[in-house]
Amino acid sequence: MVSVMASALVSCSPLKPFRGYAHGSLRLVTAVSARSEAVRIEPRAAGPRASLRADRRRFFGGCLAGALLAAAPFIWMLNTGRLDFTQRHPLGGFYDAQAESLLDLRWDVPAGALGIEAFLVDGKAYQYQGPVPALLRLPIVALTDRYDGRLTQLSMLGAFGVTMLFASRLSWQIRRLFGPDGTVTRGEAIAAGGFILSLGAGSSLMFLAGQAYVYHEAILWGVAFALAAYDALVRHLSDGSSRALVLTGAFASLALLTRASVGLGPVLALGSVVGLRATRALWTKRRPEWRRLLGLFAACVVPVLFYASVNQAKFGTFFSVPISAQVASEVDPTRAEFIRENGDSFFGLQYVPTAVLQYLRPDALELERQFPFVDFPALAESIGEVRFDRIDRASSVPATMGWMVVLGAIGVVAVAGRRTRGSRAAAAALGPPVLGALLALGVTVTIGYVAQRYLADFIPLLVLVSLVGLHHLSARMREGAAWPRTMAVALGLGALAACYVNFSLALFYERQYGFVPEAVRAELISWQLDVDAVLPGDQSPRLRSTRAVGALPRSADEGELVVVGECAGLYQFDGELWRPVERTNAIGRFRFELRLADAAPNARYELVGRGSGDDRRSLVLERRSNERVAFVFRSPGSPAVAGPAHEINPDVPFVFDVVMDRRLNSLQVVADGRSLLGRLYAAPDDRLRVGTDLPGELVEQPLEAPVCQELVKRR
Numbered sequence: 001m002v003s004v005m006a007s008a009l010v011s012c013s014p015l016k017p018f019r020g021y022a023h024g025s026l027r028l029v030t031a032v033s034a035r036s037e038a039v040r041i042e043p044r045a046a047g048p049r050a051s052l053r054a055d056r057r058r059f060f061g062g063c064l065a066g067a068l069l070a071a072a073p074f075i076w077m078l079n080t081g082r083l084d085f086t087q088r089h090p091l092g093g094f095y096d097a098q099a100e101s102l103l104d105l106r107w108d109v110p111a112g113a114l115g116i117e118a119f120l121v122d123g124k125a126y127q128y129q130g131p132v133p134a135l136l137r138l139p140i141v142a143l144t145d146r147y148d149g150r151l152t153q154l155s156m157l158g159a160f161g162v163t164m165l166f167a168s169r170l171s172w173q174i175r176r177l178f179g180p181d182g183t184v185t186r187g188e189a190i191a192a193g194g195f196i197l198s199l200g201a202g203s204s205l206m207f208l209a210g211q212a213y214v215y216h217e218a219i220l221w222g223v224a225f226a227l228a229a230y231d232a233l234v235r236h237l238s239d240g241s242s243r244a245l246v247l248t249g250a251f252a253s254l255a256l257l258t259r260a261s262v263g264l265g266p267v268l269a270l271g272s273v274v275g276l277r278a279t280r281a282l283w284t285k286r287r288p289e290w291r292r293l294l295g296l297f298a299a300c301v302v303p304v305l306f307y308a309s310v311n312q313a314k315f316g317t318f319f320s321v322p323i324s325a326q327v328a329s330e331v332d333p334t335r336a337e338f339i340r341e342n343g344d345s346f347f348g349l350q351y352v353p354t355a356v357l358q359y360l361r362p363d364a365l366e367l368e369r370q371f372p373f374v375d376f377p378a379l380a381e382s383i384g385e386v387r388f389d390r391i392d393r394a395s396s397v398p399a400t401m402g403w404m405v406v407l408g409a410i411g412v413v414a415v416a417g418r419r420t421r422g423s424r425a426a427a428a429a430l431g432p433p434v435l436g437a438l439l440a441l442g443v444t445v446t447i448g449y450v451a452q453r454y455l456a457d458f459i460p461l462l463v464l465v466s467l468v469g470l471h472h473l474s475a476r477m478r479e480g481a482a483w484p485r486t487m488a489v490a491l492g493l494g495a496l497a498a499c500y501v502n503f504s505l506a507l508f509y510e511r512q513y514g515f516v517p518e519a520v521r522a523e524l525i526s527w528q529l530d531v532d533a534v535l536p537g538d539q540s541p542r543l544r545s546t547r548a549v550g551a552l553p554r555s556a557d558e559g560e561l562v563v564v565g566e567c568a569g570l571y572q573f574d575g576e577l578w579r580p581v582e583r584t585n586a587i588g589r590f591r592f593e594l595r596l597a598d599a600a601p602n603a604r605y606e607l608v609g610r611g612s613g614d615d616r617r618s619l620v621l622e623r624r625s626n627e628r629v630a631f632v633f634r635s636p637g638s639p640a641v642a643g644p645a646h647e648i649n650p651d652v653p654f655v656f657d658v659v660m661d662r663r664l665n666s667l668q669v670v671a672d673g674r675s676l677l678g679r680l681y682a683a684p685d686d687r688l689r690v691g692t693d694l695p696g697e698l699v700e701q702p703l704e705a706p707v708c709q710e711l712v713k714r715r
Helices: 002-012 016-033 049-078 094-103 111-117 132-143 152-178 186-201 204-208 214-239 242-256 260-284 290-315 327-331 333-341 349-360 397-417 421-444 452-478 483-513 518-534 706-714
Strands: 119-121 124-126 545-548 561-564 569-573 578-583 589-594 604-610 617-623 628-634 654-661 666-671 674-680 698-701
Touching (some): 049 152, 049 186, 094 214, 111 327, 132 152, 132 214, 152 186, 152 421, 152 452, 186 452, 204 214, 204 397, 204 452, 204 483, 242 260, 260 290, 260 421, 260 452, 327 333, 397 452, 397 483, 483 518, 518 569, 518 578, 518 706, 569 706, 604 654, 628 674
Antiparallel strands (some): 589 698, 604 617
16 A cells, blocks of 8 residues: 555656656565565675675775865865865854754744844744754854854865765665675776765765855755665665664654755655555565564654654744744745745745756756856746746756766666566665655755755765666676776766866856855956966957946846946946955955054044044944954934944954945945944945044055956956
């Protein structure tokens, strides 16, 4: 009965390209379950224990080498090309704030720490992301607040390492189930390492490194814990290990409490095993081993209970989230209207056609002349005029991870074509994980939001099936077949191309569309100018600038650059918004250095001012204590606006930026990536004056626009 229901569910799934394999997996699991409660599979390459240890060392040595090679570009992207693992991101401190609240034994966090992402319930602010990444921070947060808002990069690097580890373990298990007989050869170790290298650098994991913030961190840890759960489940289904079953439930809980759409996969996989074995017992009227069945049921239910308990504690519901209670739904009229139309939900079957087409289309890339040459395609069009909350830039699974798709197809064909008892039993150990990972994607494609980061939800499924293909090719190569070598070369070239494609998309998204400092965005344009200078033909249209004196144009071509004045400022249009690239004090950006040890107690300094008398607008720095300062903006007819008191080290120069940009209607004070004051700012012109009474301990640093000057020179 359960197998029939699951089969029907897969048939109705929008992911029909995977339907045949899911049906085959169900048949295999049912057949094997009819013979025994736990599939016990002896490794075909048993050999002496010493030989097995040598095989493991060689195999995992190759995987380690691949992981280390993949870590290099991942770390470079994660740190925006800088050797600094503690950079601050505007949306990177959510889990830090949650960890501090958990130390006080409460779920709510200060509303200001979450911004528009906060959910306001009974006057308290909550984070909708699961708590596990916050729990991982507790040892550091409990000892010091020095790294508040700075732990996202280290956390994501840890998630990357866990992903590499359990992908390697899965590879070893699948090799022993499906791979060649005999010892691990050097070629197999290289192939295993190449797979791990390609997974780390040639998949959406690389894209996630492009923005070190809460959304990407949650997905990365969700993928890591899901792979860990599948690894433990495959081991349990292979040898009946009780310890592996406990680990499956534990990792499934961590995955579900990190990212529900990915974490649901291991839960569904466990549920399929419980259902199939219970169905077999009822169908054959044979008494099952109730203790083992109860263990499987507990491993399946406990993660759901954990999730429901946390959700109930936060939002008063077991599974749903009150989207209308989010601050973004209150301040953004477009979001509010979307929520009303969709019945206070972010999910719906009406989004499936658009999402599936975008995520599975093979042509979702666009070639550009300017470096790094591979960009996102045009935004997807909604099928049936369905209203989405947002359709962001997104490529697709075949376009960015095509090598895994091909390997997975080889694995599916290999499993379907092998009829031996051992191969069927081995396939049964992978059937539930594959089925669970496949069905969990049904959540991803029902989200009313299309985004590149959601492609990472496909990674657990792709890893499971593509590893079967990898080790099937290895087995055929050892048998002397010629076609696997040709296929291996083609797949290797495809994996190299995928590494570049994912690196290029991550670089574009990070530095052209993402939240990065101006210097990082300017750095990309500088590279583009250098590369474009050595290419034949005319200059790339996106690197040709226009000049603006007053307001920025209301619309422009994506990537278009605008120079203000004599390189007073340089802006770039990302398709929706104007982004600053370089700004000098002539346009309203200033950089100051304060030596607090030399400052007078309770001192006040006017940093930047405009106008005089009753029409005076000014930004003031106030010393609140020996180690705390605050910024205050005063304007006529309005109460003074003060930012939070900021703690600084009196013995270290305090460097901060002041931005009063009338073109972007923005007033900001930023220090070390953290906003200390922000508000809307309007002015008829750029006339601003640095305070005339600045003492010696407060120094204005000069700002230049070298990229803008180079751009104008080449125009």
